[in-house]
Amino acid sequence: MRSRWSYVYFAFYLLLGIVLLFLNNDLSKAVITLMNVIIVLVPLIGTIFGVMYYYNSKEFTELLLAQPLKRSSIFLGQYLGVALSLSMSLILGLGIPFVFYGLFESSAIWDFSLLLITGTILTLIFTALAFNIALSNENKIKGFGYAILLWLFLAVIYDGLFLMTLILFEDYPLDKVSLIGTMLNPIDLSRTLILLKLDISALLGYTGAVFKQFFGTSFGLLVSFVMLTIWVVMPVLRIVFKSKKKDF
Amino acid sequence: MKHLLTLLVVVLITKPSIAQMVTVCKTCPISTLTDGIAQAKDFDTIVVKKGTYKEHNVIVDKPLTIIGEKYPVIDGELKGEIITIISDHVTVDGLFMINVGNSYTEDFAAIRVKNSKNFLIQNLVLEKLFFGIYIEKSRDGKVYHNKIIGEAVEEYNSGNGIQLWYSKNIEIEHNFVQHVRDGIYLEFSNACVIKNNVSALNVRYGLHFMFSNDDVYQDNTFENNGAGVAVMFSKRIKMFNNIFKENWGTASYGLLLKEINDAEIEGNIFEDNTIGINVEGTNRINYKHNIFKNNGWAIKVKGACYTNIFTENNFLYNSFDIAYNSKVNDNEFNKNYWSSYTGYDLDKNGIGDVPYRPVKLFSYIVNRTPETIILLRSMFIDIIDFSEKVSPVFTPDDLLDNNPQIKKLTW
Amino acid sequence: MVTIENLHKKFGKNQVLSGVDLEISEGGIFAVLGPNGSGKTTLIKSVLGMVIPDKGNITVLNENIKKNSEYRHKIDYLPQIANFPSNLRVKELVKMIKDLRKPTNEDERLIELFKLEPFLDKKLGNLSGGTKQKVNLVLTFMFDSPLIILDEPTTGLDPISLIRLKDLIKAEKAKGKTILITSHIMSFVEEISDEIVFILEGKIYFKGTIQKLKTKTNQPDFEHAIASILTDNHA
Numbered sequence: 003m004r005s006r007w008s009y010v011y012f013a014f015y016l017l018l019g020i021v022l023l024f025l026n027n028d029l030s031k032a033v034i035t036l037m038n039v040i041i042v043l044v045p046l047i048g049t050i051f052g053v054m055y056y057y058n059s060k061e062f063t064e065l066l067l068a069q070p071l072k073r074s075s076i077f078l079g080q081y082l083g084v085a086l087s088l089s090m091s092l093i094l095g096l097g098i099p100f101v102f103y104g105l106f107e108s109s110a111i112w113d114f115s116l117l118l119i120t121g122t123i124l125t126l127i128f129t130a131l132a133f134n135i136a137l138s139n140e141n142k143i144k145g146f147g148y149a150i151l152l153w154l155f156l157a158v159i160y161d162g163l164f165l166m167t168l169i170l171f172e173d174y175p176l177d178k179v180s181l182i183g184t185m186l187n188p189i190d191l192s193r194t195l196i197l198l199k200l201d202i203s204a205l206l207g208y209t210g211a212v213f214k215q216f217f218g219t220s221f222g223l224l225v226s227f228v229m230l231t232i233w234v235v236m237p238v239l240r241i242v243f244k245s246k247k248k249d250f
Numbered sequence: 251m252k253h254l255l256t257l258l259v260v261v262l263i264t265k266p267s268i269a270q271m272v273t274v275c276k277t278c279p280i281s282t283l284t285d286g287i288a289q290a291k292d293f294d295t296i297v298v299k300k301g302t303y304k305e306h307n308v309i310v311d312k313p314l315t316i317i318g319e320k321y322p323v324i325d326g327e328l329k330g331e332i333i334t335i336i337s338d339h340v341t342v343d344g345l346f347m348i349n350v351g352n353s354y355t356e357d358f359a360a361i362r363v364k365n366s367k368n369f370l371i372q373n374l375v376l377e378k379l380f381f382g383i384y385i386e387k388s389r390d391g392k393v394y395h396n397k398i399i400g401e402a403v404e405e406y407n408s409g410n411g412i413q414l415w416y417s418k419n420i421e422i423e424h425n426f427v428q429h430v431r432d433g434i435y436l437e438f439s440n441a442c443v444i445k446n447n448v449s450a451l452n453v454r455y456g457l458h459f460m461f462s463n464d465d466v467y468q469d470n471t472f473e474n475n476g477a478g479v480a481v482m483f484s485k486r487i488k489m490f491n492n493i494f495k496e497n498w499g500t501a502s503y504g505l506l507l508k509e510i511n512d513a514e515i516e517g518n519i520f521e522d523n524t525i526g527i528n529v530e531g532t533n534r535i536n537y538k539h540n541i542f543k544n545n546g547w548a549i550k551v552k553g554a555c556y557t558n559i560f561t562e563n564n565f566l567y568n569s570f571d572i573a574y575n576s577k578v579n580d581n582e583f584n585k586n587y588w589s590s591y592t593g594y595d596l597d598k599n600g601i602g603d604v605p606y607r608p609v610k611l612f613s614y615i616v617n618r619t620p621e622t623i624i625l626l627r628s629m630f631i632d633i634i635d636f637s638e639k640v641s642p643v644f645t646p647d648d649l650l651d652n653n654p655q656i657k658k659l660t661w
Numbered sequence: 662m663v664t665i666e667n668l669h670k671k672f673g674k675n676q677v678l679s680g681v682d683l684e685i686s687e688g689g690i691f692a693v694l695g696p697n698g699s700g701k702t703t704l705i706k707s708v709l710g711m712v713i714p715d716k717g718n719i720t721v722l723n724e725n726i727k728k729n730s731e732y733r734h735k736i737d738y739l740p741q742i743a744n745f746p747s748n749l750r751v752k753e754l755v756k757m758i759k760d761l762r763k764p765t766n767e768d769e770r771l772i773e774l775f776k777l778e779p780f781l782d783k784k785l786g787n788l789s790g791g792t793k794q795k796v797n798l799v800l801t802f803m804f805d806s807p808l809i810i811l812d813e814p815t816t817g818l819d820p821i822s823l824i825r826l827k828d829l830i831k832a833e834k835a836k837g838k839t840i841l842i843t844s845h846i847m848s849f850v851e852e853i854s855d856e857i858v859f860i861l862e863g864k865i866y867f868k869g870t871i872q873k874l875k876t877k878t879n880q881p882d883f884e885h886a887i888a889s890i891l892t893d894n895h896a
Contacts, residue, residue, distance in 0.1 A: 028658075030567050031589055041629070158629050161629070164625065172619040176621040177621060180621040183624075184624055190624075193627060197626055200569075201569040203569065204545075205623060206498045206500075206546070207499070207500060207524035207525065207623075
């Protein structure tokens with residue numbers, strides 16, 4: 003699916019990559035800045051684009067619905083169209099400047115690939131969530147509102163509540179609580195994945211046995227990826243389910 | 251003193267005709283080291299040929315040079331100490347010593363120097379040991395080019411690689427120590443120089459000072475130890491150009507400073523440690539030209555620390571730059587480079603126009619509730635850190651670097 | 662051709678269709694009429710499977726349409742308001758729809774008929790409403806399907822195109838096809854349709870020829886007949 007916006011998005015990442023690398027001249031610092039971009043901006047853009055695309059192409063969707071096509075393939079097609087074009091923009095936009103900078107000779111390549119992988123997964127998740135919201139709300143304004151709210155909740159408010167819970171119950175063993183709390187939010191989950199790379203020294207300083215097991219071994223990486231996959235699959239299944247029931 | 255010793259060694263090696271040579275080999279008339287020592291006169295040289303010698307409790311009681319040819323093996327058969335030196339002017343060179351006896355009541359060592367002066371211990375390889383080289387109430391000695399490889403797993407039943415006790419003016423250089431309790435341990439030992447050693451994978455510390463003053467350690471590498479270096483209850487220690495790496499774990503650190511005064515810490519690299527430097531009750535310490543990179547906490551300050559000065563250090567990508575557990579600050583941060591500095595430099599003088607606050611609110615929170623570490627780098631945390639930066643409530647408000655550098659420092 | 666049994670549909674609290682039974686035989690032009698909000702579009706969309714009924718059965722050409730998409734190969738549908746993706750060119754849209762259904766050369770004749778050649782390379786977002794409707798018509802008529810559903814086909818068309826459309830519909834009828842039309846233009850309906858289906862408050866109020874309707878309502882002409890149904894029911 004061709005969209006002017008995906009070019010804009012691509013250009014934005016390209017610019018970001020160039021600015022980060024050539025003004026900073028420091029790959030490690032660029033990777034840290036990128037992490038912030040990826041866990042905040044990527045979900046936001048995925049959400050907005052998902053909702054926007056859905057509402058904008060509503061009539062076209064109706065045109066397709068009258069064609070001999072399965073509903074699930076129409077909606078999955080649209081979803082994948084948006085999610086993949088956003089992912090491509092992300093990967094190429096950031097990848098090209100980094101490749102030119104000489105990423106392949108750098109030790110940061112693993113950190114960087116991990117960033118791109120989590121970015122892609124977050125795009126898949128948040129586009130799917132956006133489609134879910136749009137499918138359930140005929141009203142455009144409401145749909146947008148809910149979508150932004152969802153992003154705000156997962157990106158900021160959730161962590162605030164999480165932090166308060168941990169501080170309020172600090173007298174209790176909280177290892178498991180904090181790990182489970184992380185698992186339930188895809189943004190936190192991706193953040194943790196990146197932390198495993200960037201801040202492992204600090205994380206290993208913590209005493210809890212559950213923490214140790216999680217961060218000290220590849221177990222954490224595995225569990226995080228499994229959870230992220232579930233986060234992709236669940237909303238996608240709901241798209242299929244919901245679209246079968248919906249009237250146009 | 252040092253010169254005299256060097257001269258002595260040169261004389262001993264270049265002019266063997268003065269002294270006699272005693273050869274020990276499996277098929278020679280003298281077939282044990284113990285025998286060789288008994289036969290030798292003062293200032294003789296004993297050459298031990300290649301072979302395996304099952305000996306322990308070998309006492310060197312006269313000034314001798316013992317040289318191994320092609321690394322003869324001295325096997326202690328786990329029966330106790332292998333060589334004990336109780337005379338001045340002894341050189342031990344080129345032996346492969348294994349199977350030191352293990353004991354809970356006595357500190358058996360592969361080689362012990364006791365109440366001696368002007369000794370030289372070099373080119374030894376020590377394996378399967380309890381204590382490695384134990385220097386006791388001795389002075390003016392050298393420990394060069396030894397390789398000590400232990401098999402320590404637990405602290406309580408293992409010994410130290412090189413241990414100094416009530417000793418003075420000892421040079422420890424180019425040694426390689428791993429898998430013991432403390433790589434190098436100094437207790438009540440002053441004016442020692444520890445240089446160019448590699449101490450890695452030890453159960454407790456790479457290097458450990460207790461009640462020792464005026465020592466220098468430089469150009470050493472401490473890697474992957476329980477904790478890198480612990481300097482405790484000591485004065486005027488100089489720490490130059492060492493590398494502290496990958497000391498990971500609960501409360502693990504590159505360097506621990508406890509009750510230390512008047513030290514110099516310069517040109518060191520702290521990389522990938524859970525805590526770069528753990529500071530407890532230290533006064534008048536100068537930190538200069540150090541690099542702190544990718545540590546969990548670059549510096550963690552506990553308790554009362556006064557007049558510590560941090561200038562021209564590079565703080566690069568640490569999860570936390572500085573952690574404080576109190577609101578009081580009497581330490582100075584000046585002209586450092588902080589990779590997480592976000593200010594600007596309008597007058598282009600290379601110094602940021604806004605001061606940098608190295609202590610974050612989040613580091614205070616993590617101190618209180620360790621589990622919150624999982625929220626590191628969350629956007630919510632960035633927001634509360636920012637508000638704390640604008641108006642400090644929980645962190646010392648005078649803890650500032652007024653001249654943060656815009657570019658990474660080079661020296 | 663199309664059989665609808667006991668069709669119910671509710672949108673929220675709004676009962677749109679309440680027990681529609683309708684049998685449309687093969688061949689001929691059927692006009693679905695009714696006041697605004699009477700459920701015409703909902704009925705058509707139910708046949709197309711775009712609206713999922715709460716209750717009832719629909720079969721098209723002896724195929725139950727529930728959980729089925731293959732039967733739509735036999736339907737050509739002209740949606741009411743055609744808003745196509747605005748960054749797509751006309752040519753690309755036509756090609757895309759052809760890829761989705763089946764190859765045909767009919768489009769060339771239709772493009773010529775509606776004089777659309779100059780617009781082929783234009784983006785759909787830049788076209789006028791009437792031109793878009795013409796593109797819409799091309800997309801609908803280019804496949805030779807036995808059932809054609811037209812929702813307000815006359816919207817935005819100039820008189821010449823309107824005449825061409827009527828000819829087109831008549832030609833399709835002559836091929837023995839079944840055509841379902843909704844329209845507000847009574848003259849158009851009167852001229853073209855064989856039978857009308859009048860929907861009122863979610864039910865079939867009347868089904869039969871225009872002549873029959875006139876007789877039933879005692880009105881001399883078609884427009885008045887329709888008007889009288891509405892006034893009788895709303896008075």
